[in-house]
Amino acid sequence: MTHFHLSQNVIYMKNIRLVFIYSVFMVSNVLNAQDLRTDWWTDARFGMFIHWGLYSGAEGMWKGEKHRHFNNYAEWIKYRNRISTEAYGKLAERFLWDDIDPEEWVILAKKAGMHYITITAKHHDGFALWDTQVGEYSFKQYDPESKDVIAELAAACKKHGIKLGFYYSHWVDWEHPFGWDHNRELSDDLSAEEFDQYWQEKVMPQLRELLTNYGEIAMLWFDMWIPHQETIVEEHQVRQVISLVRELQPDCLINSRLGLPVSDPDIDFETLGDNQLGAIYQTNPWQTPGTIAHSWGYNALENEWKSTNQLLQALINNVSLNGNFMLNIGPRADGSVPFESISRLKDMGQWLATNGEAIYQAGGIALRPTQHDWGKITYKSEGERKKLYLQVFNWPLDKILRVTGITATPKSAYLLADKLKTNLSFDQKGPFLHIDLPRIQPDPFVSVVVLEFGEDLNLDREVAAESSFGGVSLHARNLLSHKAEKVKADRVTPEHLLLKEAEVLEWKFYVDAPGEKQMSLSYANPGIKDIDFQLEIKGLETITKSLPPTGKVVVEPNQQFYAEEFVDTPLGKVNIPEPGYYTVLFQLKTRSRESLKLNWIWVE
Ligand code: GLC
Numbered sequence: 360m361t362h363f364h365l366s367q368n369v370i371y372m373k374n375i376r377l378v379f380i381y382s383v384f385m386v387s388n389v390l391n392a393q394d395l396r397t398d399w400w401t402d403a404r405f406g407m408f409i410h411w412g413l414y415s416g417a418e419g420m421w422k423g424e425k426h427r428h429f430n431n432y433a434e435w436i437k438y439r440n441r442i443s444t445e446a447y448g449k450l451a452e453r454f455l456w457d458d459i460d461p462e463e464w465v466i467l468a469k470k471a472g473m474h475y476i477t478i479t480a481k482h483h484d485g486f487a488l489w490d491t492q493v494g495e496y497s498f499k500q501y502d503p504e505s506k507d508v509i510a511e512l513a514a515a516c517k518k519h520g521i522k523l524g525f526y527y528s529h530w531v532d533w534e535h536p537f538g539w540d541h542n543r544e545l546s547d548d549l550s551a552e553e554f555d556q557y558w559q560e561k562v563m564p565q566l567r568e569l570l571t572n573y574g575e576i577a578m579l580w581f582d583m584w585i586p587h588q589e590t591i592v593e594e595h596q597v598r599q600v601i602s603l604v605r606e607l608q609p610d611c612l613i614n615s616r617l618g619l620p621v622s623d624p625d626i627d628f629e630t631l632g633d634n635q636l637g638a639i640y641q642t643n644p645w646q647t648p649g650t651i652a653h654s655w656g657y658n659a660l661e662n663e664w665k666s667t668n669q670l671l672q673a674l675i676n677n678v679s680l681n682g683n684f685m686l687n688i689g690p691r692a693d694g695s696v697p698f699e700s701i702s703r704l705k706d707m708g709q710w711l712a713t714n715g716e717a718i719y720q721a722g723g724i725a726l727r728p729t730q731h732d733w734g735k736i737t738y739k740s741e742g743e744r745k746k747l748y749l750q751v752f753n754w755p756l757d758k759i760l761r762v763t764g765i766t767a768t769p770k771s772a773y774l775l776a777d778k779l780k781t782n783l784s785f786d787q788k789g790p791f792l793h794i795d796l797p798r799i800q801p802d803p804f805v806s807v808v809v810l811e812f813g814e815d816l817n818l819d820r821e822v823a824a825e826s827s828f829g830g831v832s833l834h835a836r837n838l839l840s841h842k843a844e845k846v847k848a849d850r851v852t853p854e855h856l857l858l859k860e861a862e863v864l865e866w867k868f869y870v871d872a873p874g875e876k877q878m879s880l881s882y883a884n885p886g887i888k889d890i891d892f893q894l895e896i897k898g899l900e901t902i903t904k905s906l907p908p909t910g911k912v913v914v915e916p917n918q919q920f921y922a923e924e925f926v927d928t929p930l931g932k933v934n935i936p937e938p939g940y941y942t943v944l945f946q947l948k949t950r951s952r953e954s955l956k957l958n959w960i961w962v963e
Contacts, residue, residue: 396610397627397644399522400578402720403474404678405711408526408648408687409464410434410479410655411508413486416450416692419658426658433689434656437484437533438541444496444534447484450692451501459694461508462515467688467696471704472711474719475522477580477685480509480569482526482656485534485561489573493564496534513573524578525569529562529600530592530618531582539591554591558599566600570607578612579604584632587618601625614646621645628683636673637680640725646683649673651700657689664699667706668752668804672735674707675750675805679723679735706804713776714807717748724816726764729836730824733760734805745816748775749808754800755827760808762792763824763869766817775807783808788871788938790819822940823868830963833866833943840865846956851914851922855883856957864945868962870935878902878930879961883909883923886953894960897942900933906955925958 412434419426419433421440426432428439437447468476481487487497489509498505509525516523532538537557543549570576579600583590587597597618604611605625612627621629621643628644631637636647651670653663665673674684688700711718721737724747730736734752738745747769749760768787772794773780785794792810800806823837835845835856842862848854856864870876884890889905906928911921935941943962947955 397612400475400612400628400683401644401681401722403522404683404718404721405471405473405674406475406477406522406524406683406685407464407468407471407473408477408655408685410482410526410657410687410689412479412482412488412656413437413447413450413484414482414656415690416453417447418691419654419656419660425660431654431658431660432656433654433658434479434482434484444485448486448496448501451498451505453692454498454502454505455693456502456504456506459506459508461512461694462518463694464688464690464696465512465515465519465521467701467704468521469519471686471708472715472718473521473686475524475577476512476516477524477526477578478509478512480525480527481532481565483528483531483533483582485528485532485538487565489569491565491568493568494535494561509569509573517574522577523573523575524580524612525576526580526582527562527566527569529558529581529583530587530590532557532561535561549591551591551593555593555596558596562596563599563603566603567607570604570611576608576611578614578627580614580630581617583616583618585618586620590618592618631682637677637682637728639728640680640723642681644683645681646685647673647677648685648687650687651703652689652697655687655689657691657697661697665703667703667710670703671707671710671804672752674718675735675737678718678721678737679750680728681722710802710804713802714748714805717750717775717807717809721748724818726818726820727824727836730764731762732824732827736762743813745812745814747810747812747816749794749810751796751800751806751808753827754806755796757828758796758798760794760796761825761827761829762794762810764790764819764822765792765810766790766819767812767814769810770813771809771811773809774801775809776801780809789869789940790822791825791869791871821867823866830961831868832959832961833868834959838864838866853881853925853958855925858947858955858957861947861950864957866943866945866960867940868943869938869940870962871938873935873937875932876935877932877961877963880906880928880930881925881958881961882906882928883925883956883958884953885909885923885956888953889949890953890955891948892955893946893948894930895944895946896933897944899935899941902930902933903948904928904930923956925956927961930960 414434414436417436426436490499490507491497530539533540535557537553615621615626615629619626631647634649652661677684688696690696717737721739724738734750737748772783772785823831823833835854844857846855846857884906889907891905893903895901909924909926912924914920914922
């Protein structure tokens with residue numbers, strides 16, 4: 360269901376440390392040599408997920424009742440609505456075999472610019488889409504007129520040059536008497552021997568069929584969202600699967616939801632939680648499985664469709680952090696794909712036809728993931744030539760794109776959509792690069808500016824970035840010292856630093872022209888006493904000030920819904936004598952029981 364991987368935090372910590380060790384980082388080193396097996400997949404960046412099975416025939420409803428859970432994953436209806444295996448099997452009768460044509464899915468994927476497809480060969484319901492000789496729960500056994508969709512899909516993928524992978528639910532199986540079913544948490548009645556019986560008589564032989572009868576299989580996508588040690592699945596069982604895969608199809612990729620971490624040499628890539636986008640720069644191969652709607656399987660009551668822009672930005676975000684995006688469709692029991700999905704995939708495909716260069720075989724650079732407020736950056740190295748793709752989500756009103764942190768000088772700047780590569784003028788001062796944009800953005804979704812370099816980019820990973828419209832915000836995400844507690848944003852409170860001690864906070868910022876800079880500070884003081892602080896711009900000026908209690912703000916009128924007030928407090932003007940790097944040091948001077956909540960320091 361909604362799974363989050365703890366390993367994310369661990370890697371985050373590691374990366375934070377890296378930031379401070381290497382202030383200037385050579386981009387040529389950032390893309391690690393990944394396992395050769397995974398190379399094609401990393402290069403592809405974008406793939407299709409298909410959730411299709413008996414549940415597609417239920418359409419998220421059973422006997423007039425909708426799916427019994429607010430998380431309306433339609434493929435969970437057998438479990439959620441407590442449907443017997445036999446009654447659920449009869450859903451096979453709803454399938455319109457004359458209309459079902461898997462080649463249409465392949466063509467849709469291809470037009471969307473996707474390079475691979477992963478289909479739910481067997482989902483948690485335990486029902487096989489292919490003509491299995493193992494057990495009695497497959498389309499063939501329920502409807503002799505049915506087709507082997509997996510065989511047809513494999514043939515169509517081959518024809519159209521799309522790689523094929525299988526989702527296989529190894530842990531959860533609601534059909535087999537000894538498969539895992541979460542309701543067993545109540546009874547604790549499944550022995551290890553029984554589970555192994557399921558494993559040996561269903562999982563292993565079915566995987567053997569899938570790896571033997573359908574040509575080249577590019578990946579097996581397993582679905583266990585916690586480490587196997589926290590489940591009934593034992594290490595020797597997952598290792599048995601790995602041996603089978605390596606024996607039959609050595610190049611077939613295996614994802615981390617097998618139940619092992621990506622640090623295991625036999626796990627080819629990490630799968631984050633459902634719809635969990637990347638938040639940190641990672642060098643190991645990883646992906647987000649994502650939905651266009653909310654449910655994975657077809658749900659007639661679906662009303663949460665993401666926009667094309669959202670989906671494109673998700674893909675770009677992941678690529679900018681070296682990740683992949685596998686986007687799901689849930690066809691109906693006649694094989695048709697909902698119009699909302701088709702239209703978004705078509706738009707994405709059109710965007711990729713122009714801008715694919717900035718996605719395929721591209722990765723990210725190791726600047727802060729939230730560095731720029733206008734969008735994201737992807738990167739590609741072609742021998743001596745390095746290219747940055749500035750993915751502009753929000754075309755600046757003043758038509759100046761502000762890029763911070765690259766100190767090498769671009770050889771050229773142009774729009775990716777411009778076949779003539781007309782030069783865009785730019786101005787570079789230290790780590791600040793200002794690119795002059797045309798008045799109209801070339802793409803209604805995301806417009807891409809290419810920067811070409813003949814040398815390494817020389818990233819400055821410490822300096823705080825300029826905002827759109829100019830000005831620099833110093834906050835939790837670009838702080839250099841990192842002992843201070845960071846409090847995440849919630850629905851009404853901004854992300855902030857919780858300051859108790861006299862710890863010195865440090866930021867680095869850049870000023871590109873001499874003159875006066877206005878400074879201000881946003882904070883909340885929940886106590887009843889003033890809190891004093893000292894802010895030093897190293898070598899220039901020291902400001903000391905008291906911050907009075909701030910009280911509350913009414914969030915919603917007449918609902919007694921209040922939040923902490925964060926107040927924007929002027930700190931006065933600072934005279935900057937010459938362009939260059941400056942350091943801000945901030946320290947509390949009052950010892951109090953209440954902590955100061957520091958939102959940002961603004962320099963403009
Ligand atoms: C979860 C769900 C499942 C869905 C999958 C996709 O594991 O249980 O229904 O197939 O996520 O990522």
